[in-house]
Amino acid sequence: MRKDYPLIRELPGADDMPPTWEEWRVNLEASQIERAKKERGFARYNVRIRPDLFKAWLDANSLSASEHSRKRYAQNLYDDGLEARRNALEQEKRAREVAERMAVNAPPPPAPWSHRAIKTCALILTAAMILFGLIALKAYK
Incomplete structure (x- = not known):
């Protein structure tokens, strides 16, 4: 970035760089055009x-x-960024595979009324058993 250029130029060994960012940018673009002519098919990344x-x-x-x-x-x-992108794609692929396996193996959802009916019947049977138990206790006394 333009604002970082003077700081990079201050580092030891950076004295071969042009004095301004604008000059550096012109040189970079010219070298990229030359390189592109020589290396057709290669991608360029910033x-x-x-x-x-x-x-x-x-x-x-x-x-x-x-x-x-x-x-x-x-x-x-560039290599670190490429590796991070590959890792992200691999994780996304694994997540999709897991989601697909879960969708295939998951039992169908119950009908909205079925679980309520089962709970209601269980409560009625429990109440009836308690009631009959109390009646039986009174009968033996």
Whole structure:
């Protein structure tokens, strides 16, 4: 992003970068056109390099902000994003498979009246048993 460009230029090894973001953008577009002519059929992706995360990555890998390091970092960002998209698609596929299995194996829902009738009959039978039990106790006394 334009606002991050000066921060990236301040990193050690980034002195090969053009002085302004606008110049960098013109150079990038020109190189992309050239590369596209040579590499028909290849896709191009934009990734955002955040200066703070890039600096931390450089420090962790003991690198300077050279052109090679910037390309390598951008490739890592792309690969991480690609892997995350693949994982999300795989999880979505598994969720669909589980939902399909559940739909196939699930018993049909009961008719709206059937469960009420069963509960009502059970309550009536329970009440009748208690009533007959009380009557039987009184009869033996």
